[in-house]
Amino acid sequence: MAEELSKPFDKSAMTLQERAEHSKETRIQIISFAFMIGLTVLSFLAVGTEVLATGFVVPFILLLGVIQFFLQLFYFMHLKDKDHGWPNMLFSSGLVLSAPVVISLILLLGIVKW
Amino acid sequence: MATAAATQTKNKSVLWDWLTTVDHKKLAVLYLIAGTLFFVKAGVMAVLIRIQLMTAENDLISGQVFNELITMHGTIMLFLAATPLLFGFMNFAIPLQIGARDVALPFINALGFWIFFFGGLLLSMSWFFGGGADAGWTAYVPLSTREFTGSGMDFYALGLQVSGFGTLISGINFIVTIINMRAPGMTMMRMPLFCWTGLIMSILIVVAFTPLAAGLALLMLDRLFMGQFFIPDYGGNAILWAHIFWIFGHPEVYILIMPAFGIISEVVPAFSRKRLFGYSAMVFAVILIAFLSFMVWVHHMFTIGIGPITNSVFALATMTIAVPTGIKIFNWLFTMWGGKITFNTAMLCASSFVPTFVLGGITGVMLSMAPVDYLYHDTYFVVAHFHYVIIGGIVFGLIAGLHYWYPKMFGHMLNETLGKITFWLLYIGFHLTFFIQHILGLIGMQRRIYTYMSGQGLETMNMVSTIGSFVMSAAIILLVVNIVYSAFTSERITVRDPWDARTLEWSTPTPIPEYNFAQIPQVRSLDPWFYEKVHGDGKMKPSEPLKDIHMPNGSILPFLMALGLFIWGFGMVMINMDVPTVVTGIVIAVGFIMTFGTMVLHSKEDHGYYIPLERVKKIEKEVG
Ligand code: HEM
Ligand SMILES: [Cu+2]
Numbered sequence: 001m002a003e004e005l006s007k008p009f010d011k012s013a014m015t016l017q018e019r020a021e022h023s024k025e026t027r028i029q030i031i032s033f034a035f036m037i038g039l040t041v042l043s044f045l046a047v048g049t050e051v052l053a054t055g056f057v058v059p060f061i062l063l064l065g066v067i068q069f070f071l072q073l074f075y076f077m078h079l080k081d082k083d084h085g086w087p088n089m090l091f092s093s094g095l096v097l098s099a100p101v102v103i104s105l106i107l108l109l110g111i112v113k114w
Numbered sequence: 115m116a117t118a119a120a121t122q123t124k125n126k127s128v129l130w131d132w133l134t135t136v137d138h139k140k141l142a143v144l145y146l147i148a149g150t151l152f153f154v155k156a157g158v159m160a161v162l163i164r165i166q167l168m169t170a171e172n173d174l175i176s177g178q179v180f181n182e183l184i185t186m187h188g189t190i191m192l193f194l195a196a197t198p199l200l201f202g203f204m205n206f207a208i209p210l211q212i213g214a215r216d217v218a219l220p221f222i223n224a225l226g227f228w229i230f231f232f233g234g235l236l237l238s239m240s241w242f243f244g245g246g247a248d249a250g251w252t253a254y255v256p257l258s259t260r261e262f263t264g265s266g267m268d269f270y271a272l273g274l275q276v277s278g279f280g281t282l283i284s285g286i287n288f289i290v291t292i293i294n295m296r297a298p299g300m301t302m303m304r305m306p307l308f309c310w311t312g313l314i315m316s317i318l319i320v321v322a323f324t325p326l327a328a329g330l331a332l333l334m335l336d337r338l339f340m341g342q343f344f345i346p347d348y349g350g351n352a353i354l355w356a357h358i359f360w361i362f363g364h365p366e367v368y369i370l371i372m373p374a375f376g377i378i379s380e381v382v383p384a385f386s387r388k389r390l391f392g393y394s395a396m397v398f399a400v401i402l403i404a405f406l407s408f409m410v411w412v413h414h415m416f417t418i419g420i421g422p423i424t425n426s427v428f429a430l431a432t433m434t435i436a437v438p439t440g441i442k443i444f445n446w447l448f449t450m451w452g453g454k455i456t457f458n459t460a461m462l463c464a465s466s467f468v469p470t471f472v473l474g475g476i477t478g479v480m481l482s483m484a485p486v487d488y489l490y491h492d493t494y495f496v497v498a499h500f501h502y503v504i505i506g507g508i509v510f511g512l513i514a515g516l517h518y519w520y521p522k523m524f525g526h527m528l529n530e531t532l533g534k535i536t537f538w539l540l541y542i543g544f545h546l547t548f549f550i551q552h553i554l555g556l557i558g559m560q561r562r563i564y565t566y567m568s569g570q571g572l573e574t575m576n577m578v579s580t581i582g583s584f585v586m587s588a589a590i591i592l593l594v595v596n597i598v599y600s601a602f603t604s605e606r607i608t609v610r611d612p613w614d615a616r617t618l619e620w621s622t623p624t625p626i627p628e629y630n631f632a633q634i635p636q637v638r639s640l641d642p643w644f645y646e647k648v649h650g651d652g653k654m655k656p657s658e659p660l661k662d663i664h665m666p667n668g669s670i671l672p673f674l675m676a677l678g679l680f681i682w683g684f685g686m687v688m689i690n691m692d693v694p695t696v697v698t699g700i701v702i703a704v705g706f707i708m709t710f711g712t713m714v715l716h717s718k719e720d721h722g723y724y725i726p727l728e729r730v731k732k733i734e735k736e737v738g
Contacts, residue, residue, distance in 0.1 A: 108420055
């Protein structure tokens with residue numbers, strides 16, 4: 001029985017509907033990928049062209065970063081799909097646990113170094 | 115296990131079988147053996163430490179060796195003894211308790227074990243190359259930087275990095291197993307508490323071992339590659355290490371106590387003949403403790419000088435942990451309340467866990483008051499505190515679990531008389547050793563000093579403490595004697611359920627066939643096995659017909675992959691040794707190629723094998 005598992009299928013095992021959904025998913029992936037590349041280009045431009053004030057560029061890039069982060073999670077890592085309750089739960093508890101740590105480290109690591 | 119194992123492994127030698135096994139029950143035994151070896155090793159160090167402190171101005175052990183002993187004792191006990199021993203029980207019990215045939219990722223399970231093992235070996239190698247690690251288990255910089263310490267700390271950084279990686283992937287494996295492998299009807303809120311604490315512990319591992327890995331990587335860069343993350347003279351930040359270490363370190367202590375909580379929550383109901391009181395409150399408390407444990411790390415750094423506002427915030431956060439912990443304590447008490455209690459060894463350990471752990475918790479709350487902590491910090495009071503929670507909590511939990519699951523694991527009981535003597539020796543020895551250390555700390559004895567002056571009123575209490583540690587050693591030796599003695603004299607157990615217990619693992623035949631359940635059971639309630647005994651016909655309802663059973667193949671690759679990491683780590687340590695660079699480079703390359711080469715080999719398809727139906731029927735007849 002085990003040997004058959006390695007044999008390739010000659011026809012797709014998916015139904016027509018599944019295949020339609022599959023290609024739709026592929027399209028979404030490509031679009032979000034292009035969008036993210038766009039975001040990255042934008043942030044490079046913001047710094048590289050040196051026309052924008054630093055006070056604006058830093059929060060701007062941070063904002064783009066946050067958008068990227070959620071796009072990655074929800075589109076590339078499928079958190080938006082159904083039956084992803086557990087990954088969602090684990091990712092958000094990771095965020096909830098690490099955000100206070102990072103914030104307080106930023107606040108606490110000051111001038112005193114030893 | 116004997117018959118079932120024999121059917122599969124007739125043609126393999128015993129050694130090869132154990133090196134290649136991916137069976138969770140066998141890996142559990144490997145974890146227990148390796149954990150016990152490390153436990154004994156670190157225990158001997160502890161006795162040496164106590165002998166050195168027995169009398170004032172003792173010069174048996176030099177200051178340097180003393181530092182190596184306390185560092186290696188603490189590091190080994192936490193990372194290489196307590197963690198694997200707990201993993202041993204989790205490996206054994208969790209798949210059985212959720213009604214699964216194995217963990218979700220058996221290969222990763224074996225890999226996790228071997229990586230942990232070789233990481234531990236790497237750390238231990240330090241003794242043969244210029245002395246053990248010597249900057250304390252906390253490895254505070256600047257003491258642990260290249261300026262002040264030798265190759266021992268290189269072994270510390272690399273050894274813990276490797277073994278921590280093993281722990282991390284095992285933790286991931288447990289999460290995946292508990293989420294995906296539960297039998298039909300085994301909802302989250304029907305899981306035994308041991309599975310819940312195992313799940314929460316694993317999540318804590320994933321979140322806490324990652325900062326540790328990052329910190330160790332930075333330390334390694336500082337030590338081996340002239341980095342300067344932690345060296346203030348070059349613009350580094352020494353406090354950063356303490357933060358990173360304790361962001362990992364405080365969750366780590368809860369990583370260890372969680373499964374012990376779980377064991378207690380299994381043993382207490384089983385021997386009180388009552389269901390666990392307040393099951394959902396227990397689950398809630400575990401989750402809350404896990405959450406809070408990430409918000410309190412600064413309580414280890416009160417005296418570092420971060421400032422009163424920060425200290426107050428973290429002191430308050432620390433004290434709130436006492437609330438969910440209190441919930442658990444009361445639930446265990448109410449479980450015993452009015453129960454028909456059997457005081458065998460497992461129950462003695464489990465019930466004495468409760469008051470002992472309370473003492474440790476109370477000293478914890480005392481320590482969490484930041485202003486007073488200036489008095490306690492780095493004294494024997496802290497040493498007493500954490501030994502109360504670690505021995506009174508984790509070790510008692512482990513011994514309770516050992517006596518409880520032993521018949522299922524090895525097919526015979528541990529001798530009860532010897533067991534009870536072990537318990538009493540341990541109990542008395544433990545309080546003798548550590549209670550008095552509270553007072554030693556309060557009258558001003560610092561921790562991590564290798565000798566003290568006479569005439570300061572420290573001699574008698576130190577003597578008492580050392581005598582207590584001898585009594586504890588006697589208890590551990592007796593435990594080992596008991597294991598050997600029982601193996602020869604105890605009657606074989608053939609019944610499924612010698613304790614008349616409540617959870618699914620007791621519905622399997624003894625010895626357990628390698629596939630655990632011929633038919634995956636249908637779970638109808640919390641405490642499913644108890645439910646079927648009372649409301650059903652005393653057998654689990656199957657959720658599937660009898661059919662061929664799919665099993666994973668064993669593999670030597672986990673062993674080789676981990677060995678590669680060991681060689682790589684050793685090569686990295688050689689960078690600081692007096693050897694030609696070429697040799698170092700070769701060793702590193704060999705390890706690297708070995709690890710990644712075996713990964714390539716592993717990418718070959720392997721669909722496991724099937725145990726045919728007739729074989730399953732035959733085995734079931736034999737053991738049933
Ligand atoms: C109610 C719960 C607890 C509280 C409030 C608490 C509080 C504290 C505080 C404030 C310290 C720092 C003392 C100092 O260095 O001055 C400390 C140290 C320590 N605690 Fe706890 N603790 C609790 C439970 C635990 C548990 C469950 C464990 C282990 C299973 C544990 C293990 C440790 C260890 C190992 C140290 C010493 C670390 C070192 O400096 O080497 N604690 N605890
Ligand atoms: Cu702590």
